Amino acid sequence: MTDGPLIVQSDKTLLLEVDHPAADACRQAIAPFAELERAPEHVHTYRLTPLGLWNARAAGHDAEQVVDVLLEHSRYPVPHALLVDVAETMARYGRLQLLKHPTHGLVLHAIDLPVLEEVLRSKKVIPLVGARIDREHVAVHPSERGHLKQVLLKLGWPAEDFAGYVDGEAHAIDLAEDGWVLRDYQRQAVDNFWHGGSGVVVLPCGAGKTIVGAAAMAKARATTLILVTNTVSARQWRDELLKRTSLTEEEIGEYSGSRKEIRPVTIATYQVMTTKRKGVYSHLEVFDARDWGLVVYDEVHLLPAPIFRMTADLQARRRLGLTATLVREDGREGDVFSLIGPKRYDAPWKDIEAQGYIAPADCVEVRVTLPERDRLLYATAEPEERYRLCSTAEQKSKVVEKLVAQHKGEPTLVIGQYLDQLDDLGERLDCPVLKGDTTVKERQRLFEAFRQGEITVLVVSKVANFSIDLPEASVAIQVSGSFGSRQEEAQRLGRVLRPKADGRSARFYAIVARDTLDQDFAAHRQRFLAEQGYAYRIVDADDVLQA
Template sequence: MTDGPLIVQSDKTLLLEIDHPSSRDARTAIAPFAELERAPEHVHTYRITPLALWNARAAGHDAEQVVDALSTFSRYPVPQPLLIDIVDTMGRFGRLTLQNSPVHGLTMASLDRAVLEEVLRNKKIAPMLGERIDDDTVVVHPSERGRLKQMLLKVGWPAEDFAGYVDGEAHPIKLAEDGWALRDYQRMAADSFWAGGSGVVVLPCGAGKTLVGAAAMAKAEATTLILVTNTVSGRQWKRELIARTSLTEDEIGEYSGERKEIRPVTIATYQVITRKSKGEYRHLELFDSRDWGLVVYDEVHLLPAPVFRMTADLQSRRRLGLTATLVREDGREGDVFSLIGPKRYDVPWRDIEQQGWIAPADCTEVRVTMTENERLKYAVAEAEDRYKLCSTAATKIPVVKQILARHPEEPSLVIGAYLDQLDELGAALDCPVIQGSTKNKEREELFDRFRSGELRTLVVSKVANFSIDLPEATVAIQVSGTFGSRQEEAQRLGRILRPKADGRQAHFYSIVSRDTLDTDYAAHRQRFLAEQGYAYRICDADDLLGPPIPEVG
């Protein structure tokens, strides 16, 4: 027995003692292959899943490294059945491989004939396959490359894809060399992606994922389709590409609700390509409109389900997913793995913070007590109405004012999910509100006024959760969220993580109604940030200016 911070259990759960001096090293060691499930005060619970092990395997980690990490940090001997299961599970990845044969085209080969026989008899997989070439090889219908990988993952035999990629239509793209250079981690992320051919790069908000995309484009030197969350984000991409690469304005097209330009580099919004007309996704034709050499999926954790269908047909194209968190609230992480590609590069947020590339952040949960009238309304409400009632309690408005008064000179964002609540806050704070119906031109004008310092406070809906570049923002106050969304929590903290010119700390407040669903969902939302090493302080709204309750997370 050693004094390690980790307790490894045979049910594949890992208990990490947060106060142990080696807990940070242990968290870093297990992060590639374990997923955080719960993060209360002193002991965090992780779970080892097959998908996490296969992601680790695809990223170059082998079973020996996983076993070594567990053995090094475990307080007690690691259960032998668990070690055997890890070796067996990781060994399933790559027993089947996809390859391109000069004679037969796309083929699936097996290092284990019994595995091939098993999948050949699967009724959903068999129609995707053609003739049997020999005992260990079978032809694959080229159009089924993506769907086959999806199904193989579901039956527990994830294939390693060596079939390669078409170069697509060539187009010269080079990184500009004046006045800036890729950071080391950005270069490593682009190199890791290029070596794998397709996959996902995970970096914190504010760490320059756009520049990783630009570096990948410079490696491909081909026509590129970039998919983004909204028009404002797309225009930020365009500005960055013009500033950081050899691309000119005329070479970059915008494909959105406002414009339909298809150029060598085309930036399209998820919203427009998933818009239906007479029951059909008309704009999905964009994927076939050019011989794309690279497809970039910004904020891949938000990739709409209909796009997965087209992504399955794009398997011969290089695909880069960019995200701050691979958490998907719809549970489709497996589809990202099989259709976009495995995780190629990941770095803990705190590591980037220590290097000075993102701002240090202080996270505080402020608990408010609803009025007696609000509590009674909540108590008698229907189950489906309760969360909105406690999230939008008017009791939160004075607390927002109190927090803003603590940071009178700091550029601040007040973020929420319910439009009527945001309108009330805008009126109470006498500041503009940006929501989904706000015209793009007005959004950009308000964001510019915020960047220049003319506006100190903005009230924003979930349209500002992602891909909005507001480097000056120092304070974020979250008044309501999308139930227990971990990805949303990460994105909202990310709004204030851009490094500050004077090295100031960022402050993230989450205002929560005590003794309600609001508290339960807040605990769930905080899981991802706890995994990244952020601790939440909890304080009572009445004692906001006094000492906080001890740390959580």
């Protein structure tokens, strides 16, 4: 028995004592393979899952390393059965392989023959495979490569895909050489992705995911399709590619609601790609418009279901997913693993902060108490109305006004999801409000004014959660969120993590109504950031108002 910070339990939960001096080192050591489930003040609960262990395996961690981490940090003897289970679960990855056969094309190859016999008896596998070639090989039609990987993952035998990729249409892309170089972690991320062929790179907001995408394009030197969340993001990608690569404006096309350009590098929005006409996704033909050598998925955790379906048919193309968090609120992490690829690189946020590439952040939860009248309204409201009532409480607006005054002159974002609440805050603070119906041109004008310091406070709806590059923002005040969305919390903190010219810390305030759904959802939203080492200080709204 040692004085370690971790208690490993036979039900595959790991309890981490947050105040232990070795807690940070332990958290970083278990992060590649364990998922945080709950993060109250003193003890955080992690869980070992098959997908987490397989992602770790694909990223280069073996069972021996995982077992060593558990033994090193555990306070009590680790249950032997759990160690065996970890080793056996990780050993399931890659016992089946997808290969290119010299005469039979795409085949499923068994390293472990009984596993092949088992999966070939599954009703879901039978329609996806062809003739048995010999004891160890079964033919697979190339169009079923993605579907087969999805099914095998669900059966608990994730296949390792060594079938290779088509080069696609060649197109010269070089990184520009004008006074900047790839950071070590960016180069490592690109190398890991390229070596694996396809997969996901996880980097904090502000750590240069777009640059990783550009470097992957320079490695592929082929036509590239880039899928992004919205038109503003598409134009930021274009600007970054023009700055960081040899590409010219004529080589980059935008495929969005307002433009339909197919060029050697085409940037398309998820929104236009998933627009239906007469029940048909007419724009998905963009996937077939050219012989793409690389497909890049920005914010891969937001990938809509129709794009998954199309990606299942794109398995011969190199695919790069970029995200700050692999968390999906719809539980489809397995589809990301199967269809885009496993996690190839994951940089802990605090590591990137320690290197000075993202700003340190002070996270504060400000709790407001509803007056008795509002508490009665909340208690008697219909369940679907309760979250709106506590999220838009009048007390929150007073706290926002006070915090904005305290940070006067600092570039500040006020973020929420209820439009009437945001309009009211815009009036109170006498500042612009940016919402879904704000035109792309006006959004770009407001963002530019904010960057230049002409506007220091901007009220934004959830349209600003993703891919918005506001390097100077240093204060974010969240008044309401999308229920318990962990990915949204990560994205919103990311808005203020760009390193500051004067070295100051970022401030992230979450204003929460005490004893309501708002408080419950806030605890859930904070889980991912707690996993990354961010701790929320809890303060009372009265203390803020009296300061």
